[in-house]
Amino acid sequence: MTEPTPPHDAPRITDSHCHLDFPDFAGETGQIVARARAAGVHRMVTICTRLRNEPQVRAIAEAHDGVFYAAGTHPMSAAEEPMATVDELVALARHPKFVGIGETGLDYHYTADSAEVQQTSLRIHIAAARETGLPLIIHARDADEDMARILTEEHRAGAYSCVMHCFSSGAGLARAALDLGFYLSMSGIAAFPKSGDLRAIFAAAPVDRILLETDAPYLAPPPHRGRRNEPAYTAHTAKAGAEVFGMTLADFAAQTERNFERLFSRAARASSLAGAA
Template identity: 55%
Template sequence: MLIDSHCHLDFPDFADDLDGIVARAAASGVGRMVTISTRVRRLPELLAIAERFPNVYCSVGTHPHHVDEEDGISADELVALAQHPKVVAFGEAGLDYFYEHGARDAQERGFREHISAARATGLPLVIHTREADADCGKILADEMGKGAFRAVLHCYTGGRDLAMQAIDLGLSISFTGILTFKKSQSLRDLAAELPADRVMVETDAPYLAPGKYRGKRNEPAYVVETAKVLAEIRGVTLDEITRQTTENFFRLFGKVPAPTATA
Protein backbone atom coordinates (compact mmCIF):
# COMPACT_ATOMS: atom_id res chain seq x y z
CA MET A 1 0.00 0.00 0.00
CA LEU A 2 1.24 3.45 -0.95
CA ILE A 3 0.30 6.67 0.82
CA ASP A 4 -0.29 10.08 -0.73
CA SER A 5 0.87 12.12 2.24
CA HIS A 6 0.04 15.49 0.67
CA CYS A 7 -2.72 16.42 -1.76
CA HIS A 8 -5.40 19.12 -2.01
CA LEU A 9 -8.72 17.42 -2.60
CA ASP A 10 -10.64 20.57 -1.66
CA PHE A 11 -9.26 22.51 -4.64
CA PRO A 12 -11.70 23.36 -7.44
CA ASP A 13 -9.81 21.08 -9.86
CA PHE A 14 -11.40 18.07 -8.14
CA ALA A 15 -14.87 19.43 -7.39
CA ASP A 16 -16.69 17.37 -10.01
CA ASP A 17 -14.58 14.22 -9.75
CA LEU A 18 -13.96 13.40 -6.09
CA ASP A 19 -15.54 9.96 -6.20
CA GLY A 20 -13.48 9.07 -9.25
CA ILE A 21 -10.29 10.48 -7.74
CA VAL A 22 -10.63 8.41 -4.58
CA ALA A 23 -11.66 5.28 -6.50
CA ARG A 24 -8.70 5.52 -8.88
CA ALA A 25 -6.34 6.02 -5.94
CA ALA A 26 -7.65 2.87 -4.28
CA ALA A 27 -7.38 0.92 -7.55
CA SER A 28 -3.73 2.01 -7.80
CA GLY A 29 -2.93 0.77 -4.32
CA VAL A 30 -3.06 4.12 -2.53
CA GLY A 31 -4.48 3.24 0.86
CA ARG A 32 -4.46 6.62 2.61
CA MET A 33 -4.57 10.24 1.50
CA VAL A 34 -4.01 13.39 3.54
CA THR A 35 -5.67 16.45 2.08
CA ILE A 36 -3.64 19.40 3.27
CA SER A 37 -5.00 22.68 4.59
CA THR A 38 -3.91 26.00 3.13
CA ARG A 39 -6.31 28.18 5.15
CA VAL A 40 -7.49 27.48 8.69
CA ARG A 41 -10.79 29.21 7.96
CA ARG A 42 -11.54 26.66 5.25
CA LEU A 43 -11.14 23.64 7.51
CA PRO A 44 -14.86 22.79 7.30
CA GLU A 45 -14.43 22.15 3.57
CA LEU A 46 -11.59 19.70 4.21
CA LEU A 47 -13.48 17.97 6.99
CA ALA A 48 -16.47 17.46 4.73
CA ILE A 49 -14.22 15.53 2.33
CA ALA A 50 -12.34 13.63 5.04
CA GLU A 51 -15.60 12.59 6.70
CA ARG A 52 -17.03 11.46 3.36
CA PHE A 53 -14.19 9.06 2.53
CA PRO A 54 -12.86 6.59 5.13
CA ASN A 55 -9.29 6.63 3.79
CA VAL A 56 -8.96 10.42 3.57
CA TYR A 57 -7.61 12.53 6.44
CA CYS A 58 -6.68 16.20 6.67
CA SER A 59 -4.47 18.79 8.33
CA VAL A 60 -5.21 22.27 9.62
CA GLY A 61 -3.01 25.26 8.95
CA THR A 62 -2.16 28.37 6.97
CA HIS A 63 0.02 28.25 3.87
CA PRO A 64 2.64 31.04 3.77
CA HIS A 65 0.86 32.47 0.73
CA HIS A 66 -2.16 33.21 2.93
CA VAL A 67 -0.57 34.41 6.16
CA ASP A 68 -1.63 38.00 5.63
CA GLU A 69 -5.31 37.04 5.69
CA GLU A 70 -4.85 34.67 8.66
CA ASP A 71 -2.16 36.49 10.63
CA GLY A 72 -2.66 36.04 14.36
CA ILE A 73 -4.02 32.51 14.45
CA SER A 74 -2.55 31.05 17.61
CA ALA A 75 -1.13 27.67 18.49
CA ASP A 76 -3.96 27.25 20.95
CA GLU A 77 -6.54 27.69 18.20
CA LEU A 78 -4.73 25.18 16.01
CA VAL A 79 -4.55 22.69 18.87
CA ALA A 80 -8.29 23.04 19.54
CA LEU A 81 -9.14 22.41 15.88
CA ALA A 82 -6.90 19.35 15.81
CA GLN A 83 -9.12 17.59 18.36
CA HIS A 84 -11.27 16.40 15.46
CA PRO A 85 -10.48 12.72 14.81
CA LYS A 86 -9.85 13.31 11.10
CA VAL A 87 -7.33 16.15 11.65
CA VAL A 88 -3.96 14.37 11.77
CA ALA A 89 -1.38 17.13 11.22
CA PHE A 90 -0.71 20.87 11.16
CA GLY A 91 0.16 22.93 8.10
CA GLU A 92 1.12 23.37 5.55
CA ALA A 93 3.05 26.26 7.05
CA GLY A 94 6.50 27.69 6.57
CA LEU A 95 8.34 30.16 4.37
CA ASP A 96 7.98 31.00 0.68
CA TYR A 97 10.33 33.69 -0.62
CA PHE A 98 9.77 32.78 -4.27
CA TYR A 99 6.35 34.37 -4.71
CA GLU A 100 6.38 36.64 -1.64
CA HIS A 101 2.59 36.48 -1.41
CA GLY A 102 2.76 36.83 2.37
CA ALA A 103 4.84 39.27 4.39
CA ARG A 104 8.00 37.59 5.69
CA ASP A 105 7.39 38.57 9.31
CA ALA A 106 3.87 37.14 9.12
CA GLN A 107 5.22 33.96 7.54
CA GLU A 108 7.66 33.53 10.41
CA ARG A 109 5.00 34.19 13.05
CA GLY A 110 2.70 31.66 11.49
CA PHE A 111 5.48 29.11 11.10
CA ARG A 112 6.41 29.37 14.76
CA GLU A 113 2.80 29.11 15.94
CA HIS A 114 2.33 25.93 13.90
CA ILE A 115 5.53 24.51 15.37
CA SER A 116 4.21 25.29 18.85
CA ALA A 117 1.01 23.42 18.07
CA ALA A 118 2.97 20.43 16.80
CA ARG A 119 5.14 20.45 19.91
CA ALA A 120 2.12 20.65 22.21
CA THR A 121 0.23 17.77 20.61
CA GLY A 122 2.82 15.45 19.12
CA LEU A 123 1.09 15.72 15.75
CA PRO A 124 3.40 16.34 12.79
CA LEU A 125 3.86 19.67 11.04
CA VAL A 126 3.82 19.74 7.23
CA ILE A 127 6.41 22.33 6.23
CA HIS A 128 6.35 24.34 3.02
CA THR A 129 9.70 25.97 2.25
CA ARG A 130 10.76 27.53 -1.03
CA GLU A 131 13.79 29.74 -1.71
CA ALA A 132 14.14 30.20 2.06
CA ASP A 133 16.62 27.52 3.11
CA ALA A 134 18.71 29.67 5.45
CA ASP A 135 15.81 31.21 7.35
CA CYS A 136 13.92 27.93 7.48
CA GLY A 137 16.96 26.19 8.92
CA LYS A 138 17.46 28.90 11.55
CA ILE A 139 13.84 28.72 12.69
CA LEU A 140 13.86 24.92 12.83
CA ALA A 141 17.03 24.87 14.92
CA ASP A 142 15.78 27.62 17.22
CA GLU A 143 12.40 25.99 17.75
CA MET A 144 13.86 22.52 18.26
CA GLY A 145 15.95 24.05 21.02
CA LYS A 146 12.72 24.97 22.81
CA GLY A 147 11.46 21.41 22.72
CA ALA A 148 11.17 18.57 20.24
CA PHE A 149 8.50 18.43 17.57
CA ARG A 150 7.84 16.23 14.55
CA ALA A 151 7.67 17.48 10.98
CA VAL A 152 8.14 16.72 7.30
CA LEU A 153 9.58 19.05 4.67
CA HIS A 154 7.06 18.43 1.92
CA CYS A 155 7.63 18.67 -1.85
CA TYR A 156 11.32 19.06 -1.17
CA THR A 157 13.27 21.08 -3.74
CA GLY A 158 15.70 22.86 -1.44
CA GLY A 159 19.41 22.40 -1.05
CA ARG A 160 21.37 19.57 0.48
CA ASP A 161 22.35 21.62 3.54
CA LEU A 162 18.77 22.21 4.68
CA ALA A 163 17.83 18.60 3.98
CA MET A 164 20.68 17.25 6.07
CA GLN A 165 19.98 19.74 8.84
CA ALA A 166 16.37 18.57 8.88
CA ILE A 167 17.52 14.95 9.07
CA ASP A 168 19.85 15.81 11.95
CA LEU A 169 16.90 17.43 13.75
CA GLY A 170 14.87 14.25 13.37
CA LEU A 171 12.58 15.46 10.56
CA SER A 172 11.46 13.72 7.38
CA ILE A 173 11.64 14.64 3.69
CA SER A 174 8.87 14.05 1.15
CA PHE A 175 9.15 14.01 -2.64
CA THR A 176 6.64 14.80 -5.39
CA GLY A 177 6.54 14.26 -9.13
CA ILE A 178 9.34 16.84 -9.44
CA LEU A 179 11.63 13.91 -8.64
CA THR A 180 10.73 12.44 -12.04
CA PHE A 181 11.49 15.56 -14.08
CA LYS A 182 14.47 15.44 -16.45
CA LYS A 183 16.09 18.52 -14.91
CA SER A 184 15.86 17.19 -11.34
CA GLN A 185 19.07 15.15 -11.24
CA SER A 186 20.44 17.02 -8.22
CA LEU A 187 17.21 16.29 -6.37
CA ARG A 188 17.46 12.61 -7.29
CA ASP A 189 21.05 12.56 -6.06
CA LEU A 190 19.87 13.94 -2.74
CA ALA A 191 16.97 11.51 -2.48
CA ALA A 192 19.38 8.63 -3.06
CA GLU A 193 21.49 9.44 0.00
CA LEU A 194 18.83 10.21 2.61
CA PRO A 195 18.23 7.68 5.41
CA ALA A 196 15.65 5.10 4.39
CA ASP A 197 13.51 5.78 7.46
CA ARG A 198 13.05 9.48 6.66
CA VAL A 199 11.67 9.53 3.09
CA MET A 200 8.06 9.73 1.96
CA VAL A 201 6.17 10.29 -1.28
CA GLU A 202 3.28 12.58 -2.16
CA THR A 203 1.58 14.18 -5.14
CA ASP A 204 0.77 17.75 -4.06
CA ALA A 205 -2.16 17.19 -6.43
CA PRO A 206 -3.58 18.83 -8.44
CA TYR A 207 -0.08 20.17 -9.14
CA LEU A 208 3.22 18.61 -10.26
CA ALA A 209 2.02 15.56 -12.16
CA PRO A 210 4.93 13.13 -12.56
CA GLY A 211 6.48 11.41 -15.55
CA LYS A 212 4.11 10.49 -18.33
CA TYR A 213 1.35 12.64 -16.81
CA ARG A 214 3.40 15.84 -16.92
CA GLY A 215 1.28 18.84 -17.87
CA LYS A 216 -1.96 17.17 -16.83
CA ARG A 217 -3.95 17.49 -13.63
CA ASN A 218 -2.25 15.46 -10.95
CA GLU A 219 -4.14 13.09 -8.66
CA PRO A 220 -3.30 10.73 -5.77
CA ALA A 221 -3.22 7.62 -7.98
CA TYR A 222 -0.12 9.01 -9.67
CA VAL A 223 2.00 8.83 -6.51
CA VAL A 224 3.14 5.43 -7.72
CA GLU A 225 5.14 7.13 -10.49
CA THR A 226 7.18 9.06 -7.94
CA ALA A 227 7.63 5.89 -5.89
CA LYS A 228 8.99 4.07 -8.95
CA VAL A 229 11.66 6.71 -9.52
CA LEU A 230 12.55 6.86 -5.82
CA ALA A 231 12.99 3.08 -5.82
CA GLU A 232 15.15 3.18 -8.94
CA ILE A 233 17.55 5.85 -7.68
CA ARG A 234 17.86 4.15 -4.29
CA GLY A 235 18.54 0.77 -5.90
CA VAL A 236 15.59 -1.06 -4.37
CA THR A 237 12.39 -2.60 -5.67
CA LEU A 238 9.09 -0.78 -5.88
CA ASP A 239 7.74 -3.18 -3.25
CA GLU A 240 10.54 -2.19 -0.89
CA ILE A 241 10.10 1.57 -1.38
CA THR A 242 6.35 1.11 -0.94
CA ARG A 243 6.89 -0.72 2.35
CA GLN A 244 9.45 1.76 3.62
CA THR A 245 7.64 4.99 2.73
CA THR A 246 4.38 3.62 4.11
CA GLU A 247 6.02 2.62 7.38
CA ASN A 248 7.62 6.06 7.56
CA PHE A 249 4.25 7.71 7.01
CA PHE A 250 2.48 5.82 9.79
CA ARG A 251 5.38 6.43 12.15
CA LEU A 252 5.12 10.18 11.58
CA PHE A 253 1.36 10.50 11.11
CA GLY A 254 0.57 8.42 14.18
CA LYS A 255 -3.04 9.56 14.37
CA VAL A 256 -3.86 7.90 11.05
CA PRO A 257 -4.93 4.31 11.70
CA ALA A 258 -2.67 1.77 10.02
CA PRO A 259 -3.93 -1.50 8.56
CA THR A 260 -3.23 -4.48 10.76
CA ALA A 261 -0.53 -5.83 8.43
CA THR A 262 1.38 -2.52 8.53
CA ALA A 263 0.84 -1.95 12.23
Protein backbone atom coordinates (compact mmCIF):
# COMPACT_ATOMS: atom_id res chain seq x y z
CA MET A 1 0.00 0.00 0.00
CA THR A 2 1.52 3.30 -1.12
CA GLU A 3 0.76 6.30 1.09
CA PRO A 4 0.68 10.00 0.09
CA THR A 5 4.04 11.67 -0.34
CA PRO A 6 4.94 14.54 2.02
CA PRO A 7 4.74 18.16 0.86
CA HIS A 8 7.92 19.55 -0.69
CA ASP A 9 8.50 22.05 2.13
CA ALA A 10 8.35 19.46 4.95
CA PRO A 11 11.72 18.01 5.99
CA ARG A 12 11.86 14.24 5.81
CA ILE A 13 11.80 12.68 9.28
CA THR A 14 11.79 9.14 10.65
CA ASP A 15 9.81 8.07 13.70
CA SER A 16 12.25 5.45 14.95
CA HIS A 17 9.94 4.05 17.64
CA CYS A 18 6.14 3.78 17.76
CA HIS A 19 3.53 1.13 18.55
CA LEU A 20 1.07 0.98 15.68
CA ASP A 21 -0.41 -2.30 16.90
CA PHE A 22 -1.63 -0.88 20.20
CA PRO A 23 -5.42 -0.70 20.73
CA ASP A 24 -5.26 3.11 20.65
CA PHE A 25 -4.84 2.89 16.87
CA ALA A 26 -7.31 0.07 16.16
CA GLY A 27 -8.95 0.50 12.77
CA GLU A 28 -6.99 3.67 12.02
CA THR A 29 -3.57 2.47 10.94
CA GLY A 30 -3.96 3.65 7.35
CA GLN A 31 -5.04 7.12 8.43
CA ILE A 32 -2.25 7.32 11.02
CA VAL A 33 0.39 6.46 8.42
CA ALA A 34 -1.13 8.91 5.92
CA ARG A 35 -1.09 11.76 8.46
CA ALA A 36 2.51 10.97 9.27
CA ARG A 37 3.50 11.21 5.63
CA ALA A 38 1.61 14.48 5.26
CA ALA A 39 3.73 15.87 8.13
CA GLY A 40 6.98 14.72 6.49
CA VAL A 41 7.36 11.55 8.58
CA HIS A 42 8.10 9.25 5.66
CA ARG A 43 9.34 6.26 7.67
CA MET A 44 8.34 4.57 10.92
CA VAL A 45 9.54 1.63 13.00
CA THR A 46 6.67 -0.02 14.85
CA ILE A 47 7.79 -1.99 17.90
CA CYS A 48 6.47 -5.34 19.10
CA THR A 49 6.74 -5.59 22.91
CA ARG A 50 5.49 -9.17 23.35
CA LEU A 51 6.70 -11.81 20.91
CA ARG A 52 3.27 -13.47 20.73
CA ASN A 53 2.06 -10.26 19.03
CA GLU A 54 4.78 -10.36 16.36
CA PRO A 55 2.48 -11.58 13.56
CA GLN A 56 0.17 -8.57 13.97
CA VAL A 57 3.06 -6.12 14.06
CA ARG A 58 4.67 -7.75 11.04
CA ALA A 59 1.38 -7.47 9.13
CA ILE A 60 1.27 -3.72 9.73
CA ALA A 61 4.80 -3.31 8.38
CA GLU A 62 3.99 -5.48 5.37
CA ALA A 63 0.89 -3.42 4.58
CA HIS A 64 2.56 -0.01 4.42
CA ASP A 65 5.49 1.36 2.48
CA GLY A 66 7.98 3.03 4.77
CA VAL A 67 6.84 1.11 7.86
CA PHE A 68 9.37 -1.29 9.38
CA TYR A 69 9.27 -3.27 12.59
CA ALA A 70 11.26 -4.67 15.49
CA ALA A 71 10.36 -7.20 18.15
CA GLY A 72 11.37 -8.21 21.63
CA THR A 73 10.09 -8.63 25.16
CA HIS A 74 9.53 -5.39 27.04
CA PRO A 75 11.21 -5.47 30.46
CA MET A 76 7.94 -4.75 32.25
CA SER A 77 6.52 -7.93 30.68
CA ALA A 78 9.63 -10.10 31.09
CA ALA A 79 8.32 -11.95 34.16
CA GLU A 80 4.93 -12.79 32.62
CA GLU A 81 5.99 -13.71 29.08
CA PRO A 82 7.87 -16.83 27.97
CA MET A 83 11.60 -16.11 27.98
CA ALA A 84 12.74 -15.28 24.46
CA THR A 85 15.58 -17.28 22.97
CA VAL A 86 18.40 -16.10 20.75
CA ASP A 87 17.33 -18.56 18.06
CA GLU A 88 13.75 -17.25 18.15
CA LEU A 89 14.87 -13.65 17.71
CA VAL A 90 17.35 -14.55 14.98
CA ALA A 91 14.61 -16.40 13.10
CA LEU A 92 12.30 -13.38 13.25
CA ALA A 93 15.13 -11.19 11.99
CA ARG A 94 15.10 -12.97 8.62
CA HIS A 95 12.09 -10.93 7.55
CA PRO A 96 13.21 -8.09 5.24
CA LYS A 97 11.21 -5.48 7.16
CA PHE A 98 12.53 -6.58 10.57
CA VAL A 99 15.13 -3.93 11.45
CA GLY A 100 15.92 -4.11 15.19
CA ILE A 101 16.00 -6.29 18.31
CA GLY A 102 13.71 -5.10 21.09
CA GLU A 103 12.50 -3.24 22.81
CA THR A 104 14.25 -4.81 25.73
CA GLY A 105 16.00 -3.34 28.75
CA LEU A 106 15.46 -2.71 32.43
CA ASP A 107 12.58 -0.99 34.21
CA TYR A 108 12.73 -0.82 37.99
CA HIS A 109 10.07 1.88 38.35
CA TYR A 110 7.10 -0.48 38.69
CA THR A 111 8.71 -3.90 38.16
CA ALA A 112 11.89 -3.93 40.25
CA ASP A 113 10.81 -7.27 41.71
CA SER A 114 11.57 -8.90 38.35
CA ALA A 115 15.03 -7.33 38.02
CA GLU A 116 16.83 -10.66 37.69
CA VAL A 117 14.46 -11.91 34.99
CA GLN A 118 14.76 -8.60 33.15
CA GLN A 119 18.54 -8.81 33.19
CA THR A 120 18.47 -12.35 31.79
CA SER A 121 16.08 -11.27 29.05
CA LEU A 122 18.24 -8.25 28.25
CA ARG A 123 21.37 -10.37 27.80
CA ILE A 124 19.48 -12.72 25.45
CA HIS A 125 18.39 -9.79 23.31
CA ILE A 126 21.94 -8.43 23.25
CA ALA A 127 23.20 -11.80 22.02
CA ALA A 128 20.60 -11.74 19.24
CA ALA A 129 21.60 -8.20 18.26
CA ARG A 130 25.22 -9.28 18.15
CA GLU A 131 24.42 -12.33 16.00
CA THR A 132 22.11 -10.56 13.54
CA GLY A 133 24.01 -7.29 13.30
CA LEU A 134 20.74 -5.43 13.89
CA PRO A 135 20.55 -2.61 16.44
CA LEU A 136 19.40 -3.27 19.98
CA ILE A 137 16.47 -1.09 21.13
CA ILE A 138 16.74 -0.29 24.84
CA HIS A 139 14.09 0.81 27.32
CA ALA A 140 15.65 2.08 30.56
CA ARG A 141 13.86 3.50 33.59
CA ASP A 142 15.14 3.84 37.14
CA ALA A 143 17.90 1.30 36.43
CA ASP A 144 20.82 3.45 35.29
CA GLU A 145 23.59 1.68 37.19
CA ASP A 146 22.63 -1.85 36.19
CA MET A 147 21.91 -0.76 32.64
CA ALA A 148 25.30 0.89 32.17
CA ARG A 149 27.05 -2.09 33.74
CA ILE A 150 25.34 -4.74 31.60
CA LEU A 151 25.63 -2.82 28.34
CA THR A 152 29.34 -2.28 28.99
CA GLU A 153 30.03 -5.87 30.07
CA GLU A 154 28.28 -7.25 27.04
CA HIS A 155 29.97 -4.84 24.65
CA ARG A 156 33.35 -5.97 25.94
CA ALA A 157 32.29 -9.54 25.22
CA GLY A 158 31.41 -8.67 21.62
CA ALA A 159 30.44 -5.44 19.90
CA TYR A 160 26.84 -4.61 18.97
CA SER A 161 24.93 -1.46 18.05
CA CYS A 162 22.20 0.11 20.16
CA VAL A 163 19.78 2.98 20.60
CA MET A 164 18.61 4.18 24.00
CA HIS A 165 14.98 4.66 23.05
CA CYS A 166 12.98 7.55 24.53
CA PHE A 167 16.05 8.57 26.50
CA SER A 168 15.08 10.23 29.78
CA SER A 169 17.66 8.80 32.18
CA GLY A 170 20.59 10.54 33.84
CA ALA A 171 23.73 12.05 32.38
CA GLY A 172 25.84 9.12 33.60
CA LEU A 173 23.91 6.57 31.56
CA ALA A 174 23.98 8.90 28.56
CA ARG A 175 27.77 9.13 28.76
CA ALA A 176 28.12 5.37 29.18
CA ALA A 177 25.96 4.72 26.13
CA LEU A 178 27.71 7.32 24.00
CA ASP A 179 31.12 5.99 25.04
CA LEU A 180 30.07 2.61 23.64
CA GLY A 181 29.14 4.22 20.32
CA PHE A 182 25.40 4.02 20.97
CA TYR A 183 22.64 6.46 20.05
CA LEU A 184 20.16 8.49 22.12
CA SER A 185 16.60 8.93 20.89
CA MET A 186 14.58 12.07 21.56
CA SER A 187 10.88 11.65 22.31
CA GLY A 188 8.20 14.21 23.12
CA ILE A 189 9.57 14.37 26.68
CA ALA A 190 12.44 16.48 25.36
CA ALA A 191 9.90 19.10 24.27
CA PHE A 192 8.15 19.34 27.65
CA PRO A 193 8.64 22.76 29.30
CA LYS A 194 10.11 21.26 32.49
CA SER A 195 12.60 18.99 30.69
CA GLY A 196 15.48 21.47 30.77
CA ASP A 197 17.86 19.00 32.42
CA LEU A 198 17.11 16.39 29.79
CA ARG A 199 17.63 18.89 26.98
CA ALA A 200 21.02 19.72 28.50
CA ILE A 201 21.99 16.03 28.36
CA PHE A 202 21.06 15.91 24.69
CA ALA A 203 22.89 19.17 23.99
CA ALA A 204 26.08 17.63 25.39
CA ALA A 205 25.81 14.63 23.05
CA PRO A 206 27.21 14.50 19.50
CA VAL A 207 24.45 15.45 17.10
CA ASP A 208 25.41 12.54 14.87
CA ARG A 209 24.16 10.14 17.58
CA ILE A 210 20.63 11.51 17.91
CA LEU A 211 17.44 9.89 16.66
CA LEU A 212 13.81 11.02 16.77
CA GLU A 213 10.76 9.08 17.92
CA THR A 214 7.27 9.40 19.32
CA ASP A 215 6.79 6.22 21.39
CA ALA A 216 3.22 6.69 20.17
CA PRO A 217 0.56 6.40 21.47
CA TYR A 218 2.38 7.77 24.55
CA LEU A 219 4.23 10.99 25.42
CA ALA A 220 2.78 13.41 22.88
CA PRO A 221 4.85 16.59 22.60
CA PRO A 222 3.33 20.06 22.91
CA PRO A 223 0.91 21.22 21.55
CA HIS A 224 -0.66 17.74 21.81
CA ARG A 225 0.56 16.84 25.29
CA GLY A 226 -1.97 14.84 27.28
CA ARG A 227 -3.63 13.44 24.17
CA ARG A 228 -2.92 10.39 22.05
CA ASN A 229 0.44 10.61 20.36
CA GLU A 230 0.97 9.53 16.75
CA PRO A 231 3.94 9.40 14.35
CA ALA A 232 3.02 12.69 12.64
CA TYR A 233 3.96 14.49 15.86
CA THR A 234 7.62 13.54 15.43
CA ALA A 235 7.78 16.84 13.57
CA HIS A 236 7.19 18.74 16.85
CA THR A 237 10.00 16.88 18.61
CA ALA A 238 12.26 17.61 15.63
CA LYS A 239 11.63 21.33 16.09
CA ALA A 240 12.55 21.07 19.77
CA GLY A 241 15.68 19.11 18.87
CA ALA A 242 16.75 21.71 16.33
CA GLU A 243 16.54 24.35 19.05
CA VAL A 244 18.59 22.20 21.45
CA PHE A 245 21.41 21.91 18.91
CA GLY A 246 21.12 25.44 17.52
CA MET A 247 20.37 24.17 14.03
CA THR A 248 17.72 24.88 11.45
CA LEU A 249 14.91 22.37 11.36
CA ALA A 250 15.94 21.28 7.86
CA ASP A 251 19.55 20.67 8.89
CA PHE A 252 18.62 18.85 12.10
CA ALA A 253 16.07 16.66 10.31
CA ALA A 254 18.65 15.79 7.65
CA GLN A 255 21.21 14.92 10.33
CA THR A 256 18.80 12.64 12.19
CA GLU A 257 17.96 10.94 8.90
CA ARG A 258 21.64 10.18 8.32
CA ASN A 259 21.90 8.92 11.90
CA PHE A 260 18.91 6.63 11.53
CA GLU A 261 20.18 5.19 8.26
CA ARG A 262 23.62 4.56 9.73
CA LEU A 263 22.15 2.62 12.66
CA PHE A 264 19.13 1.02 10.99
CA SER A 265 20.98 0.09 7.82
CA ARG A 266 18.45 -2.55 6.74
CA ALA A 267 15.66 0.05 6.72
CA ALA A 268 17.95 2.43 4.84
CA ARG A 269 18.64 -0.14 2.13
CA ALA A 270 14.96 -0.99 1.78
CA SER A 271 14.04 2.70 1.53
CA SER A 272 16.70 3.22 -1.11
CA LEU A 273 15.42 0.32 -3.17
CA ALA A 274 11.82 1.54 -2.86
CA GLY A 275 12.86 5.00 -4.01
CA ALA A 276 14.61 3.59 -7.06
CA ALA A 277 11.64 1.44 -8.04
